[in-house]
Each structure stands twice: as structure tokens, then as C-alpha cells.
Amino acid sequence: MGEVIAWRAQCPARTAAPAENRPVSGSRISTRTAENSLSGTRSGAKLRGVKIEVLVNSWPGYRLLDSGNRRKLERFGEVTIIRSEPKAWWKPALPDSEWKKAAAVHEDEGREGKWRFKGAKPADWELKFADRMKFRIKFMDNSKQIGLFPEQSPHWKYLLENPPAPVNGEKPRALNLFGYTGAASLALAAAGWQVAHVDASKPAVAWGRMNQELSGAKDAPIRWILEDAVKFVQREIRRGAKYEAILLDPPAFGRGPDGELWKIERDLPPLLDACRQLLSDKASLVILTVYTIDASSILCQNLLAEMTRGLGGKVSIGELAMKDEAGDRLLPLSLWGRWTRG
Numbered sequence: 562m563g564e565v566i567a568w569r570a571q572c573p574a575r576t577a578a579p580a581e582n583r584p585v586s587g588s589r590i591s592t593r594t595a596e597n598s599l600s601g602t603r604s605g606a607k608l609r610g611v612k613i614e615v616l617v618n619s620w621p622g623y624r625l626l627d628s629g630n631r632r633k634l635e636r637f638g639e640v641t642i643i644r645s646e647p648k649a650w651w652k653p654a655l656p657d658s659e660w661k662k663a664a665a666v667h668e669d670e671g672r673e674g675k676w677r678f679k680g681a682k683p684a685d686w687e688l689k690f691a692d693r694m695k696f697r698i699k700f701m702d703n704s705k706q707i708g709l710f711p712e713q714s715p716h717w718k719y720l721l722e723n724p725p726a727p728v729n730g731e732k733p734r735a736l737n738l739f740g741y742t743g744a745a746s747l748a749l750a751a752a753g754w755q756v757a758h759v760d761a762s763k764p765a766v767a768w769g770r771m772n773q774e775l776s777g778a779k780d781a782p783i784r785w786i787l788e789d790a791v792k793f794v795q796r797e798i799r800r801g802a803k804y805e806a807i808l809l810d811p812p813a814f815g816r817g818p819d820g821e822l823w824k825i826e827r828d829l830p831p832l833l834d835a836c837r838q839l840l841s842d843k844a845s846l847v848i849l850t851v852y853t854i855d856a857s858s859i860l861c862q863n864l865l866a867e868m869t870r871g872l873g874g875k876v877s878i879g880e881l882a883m884k885d886e887a888g889d890r891l892l893p894l895s896l897w898g899r900w901t902r903g
């Protein structure tokens with residue numbers, strides 16, 4: 562599934578390693594001398610090194626067949642689709658004839674775009690992850706999203722491979738903000754967390770519940786909450802709620818269920834401050850994903866270091882990318898930061 566296949570920066574963080582030094586295939590690459598911790602006193606902290614890990618989807622349920630001309634040719638299970646991809650600036654590797662075989666193409670037309678199908682619209686279908694999670698995939702008239710962000714799969718794998726210790730004899734508590742159709746919530750629950758899943762979209766929350774049923778996890782402790790993320794966190798602070806893990810995957814721009822405006826550059830720092838108040842003294846995990854095109858994963862490092870100051874632990878950062886099979890290159894999709902206590 563997800564694997565670390567490259568790393569590329571050492572302090573000073575401004576200089577990324579030259580492209581020819583970045584391995585782009587193979588399995589786990591050793592990390593040489595890089596270290597992510599801040600050492601020293603608060604006033605005199607020394608940044609010893611920043612390692613940027615690229616986590617790559619290697620889940621057979623999803624394949625990126627090719628990319629280029631700001632589009633991607635993808636295969637979800639047995640269904641091949643084309644969608645726009647602002648981060649694919651290069652040329653496609655496959656000829657047009659291969660791209661023309663796609664069953665569905667999403668065209669950026671009007672506000673929401675439009676799906677065009679080669680033949681009949683494919684019926685909804687299912688994808689399995691690690692034999693523990695199942696997702697329903699479907700085409701919707703008003704979105705190019707089809708129910709899953711497969712570049713997130715290294716996070717699901719990490720969660721499944723790092724089950725939490727019980728807290729006072731109970732499952733520890735995880736909060737998944739901006740959770741969409743629940744992939745990370747299902748991974749958290751499968752790993753042994755009790756989960757509060759928050760999203761502003763009614764269809765996404767209903768879809769998450771459906772994915773829970775499909776996964777055969779009907780009784781897993783997941784609370785599905787339709788709510789603005791900021792309002793929910795503020796209410797949890799007032800209630801004195803605590804969590805041992807918080808995941809956040811905020812969009813650049815969004816709306817809460819009552820039209821509350823979300824703008825990442827304005828709203829993320831105060832939301833992280835508020836989330837800090839929800840971390841219990843046994844907290845062990847924070848994962849932040851950002852896919853704003855003009856940000857850097859070093860921004861995740863700085864935000865998470867600020868959020869968890871005084872708690873110990875360490876911050877890891879990097880990018881989420883897809884292996885483009887025909888082009889033998891990586892398609893960068895998101896930035897991530899992870900704070901862990903252990």
C-alpha cells in the first residue's frame with residue numbers, strides 16, 4: 562500500500578535536493594542523517610534537519626495509468642476514468658488512443674463540470690482496502706470526486722499498522738475533521754479507536770455510514786456528525802471533551818452546513834489552536850493533510866510543532882503522491898504532517 566519512496570530535503574530547508582538525487586522507484590529508501598526534531602530551548606531552538614518523505618499510493622485497487630496536460634488517467638478497480646489535474650503540468654506518456662478507452666471523462670465545464678461516458682454510465686461499484694475497509698464509488702452529476710481520495714491510502718495504512726494502546730482500559734478517542742466519505746474514520750475504527758467523524762456535507766456523511774456498513778463494521782464505534790468543523794471543535798471545548806488523536810484534511814475553501822465560510826490560510830491556524838485544547842494528556846497522534854497548491858510541507862511542520870509545543874514527541878512531514886505508471890514519475894497531490902508522541 563503506501564510506501565516511502567523518496568526524501569529530498571535537509572537543513573537548510575530552503576534547498577531541496579537536486580531532482581537527479583531523488584529516487585523515484587523502489588521501496589523504502591533509508592533516510593540518512595535527516596531528523597525532524599527541534600532541539601534546544603524554546604528561545605534558542607536549533608533546526609537540525611528537515612526530512613520530506615514522499616508517501617506513494619501502492620494499493621492495487623487504484624492505479625494512476627498516466628498523467629499530463631493537466632489531466633490524469635486513473636483506474637478505480639475495473640473502471641478507467643479521466644479527470645482534470647492542475648498539478649500535472651507535463652506531457653502524457655501514453656498515446657491518445659489509450660486515453661480514449663476511458664469509460665468516463667470529467668470535463669471542467671461551468672461551475673461543477675460534467676461527466677461524459679463512453680457507453681452507458683457505469684453502475685456504482687465497490688473497492689476493498691486491506692480486506693478491512695470497503696468503499697462505494699459512484700459518479701455524481703455535480704462533482705468530479707467519486708467518493709475516495711486514493712492518495713490518502715498511506716495514511717490508512719499507517720493507521721492500520723499502528724493500533725493505539727487503550728486509555729484507562731477503553732478505546733482511545735479520535736476526531737476526524739473534514740472526513741468526507743469516511744475512509745480514515747474506517748481505518749481508525751479498524752485499528753481500535755473510537756471515532757468522531759465530522760463533515761459539512763450531508764451526502765458525504767451518509768456515504769460514510771454506507772461505507773461503514775459495506776465494510777462489515779456496523780457496530781464499530783463511529784459517530785457521524787454533520788457539522789461545521791470549527792463550530793464542532795468550539796462546542797467540544799465547552800463540553801470539556803478530550804481526544805487522543807485528531808486528523809484534519811481541510812479543503813482550501815469550503816462551507817459549513819449553514820454556509821459558514823472556511824478559508825484554510827485564515828482558519829487553519831486558529832482551528833489547530835482550538836484542537837490543541839481537545840488533546841488529552843495521553844494524546845499520541847495528529848495528522849494534517851493540506852492540498853493547497855501554493856503551500857509547502859514545511860508549513861505542516863511549523864503548524865504542528867506550534868500546536869504540540871510542550872507535549873514532546875516528534876513531527877514528520879512530506880507529500881502524498883501517486884506513481885504514474887506509464888510516465889514512470891510521481892504526481893504530487895498533497896502535503897502532510899504527522900505528530901506522534903511515541
Ligand SMILES: C[S@@+](CC[C@H](N)C(=O)[O-])C[C@H]1O[C@@H](n2cnc3c(N)ncnc32)[C@H](O)[C@@H]1O
Nearest residue numbers: 713739741760761762789790810815816817823
Ligand atoms: C478533501 S475532503 C476530505 C477527504 C477525506 N479526508 C478523505 O480522505 O476521504 C474535504 C471535506 O471537507 C468538508 N468540508 C468543507 N468545509 C467544511 C467545514 N466548514 N466543516 C466541515 N467540513 C467541511 C467537505 O464536505 C469535504 O468532505
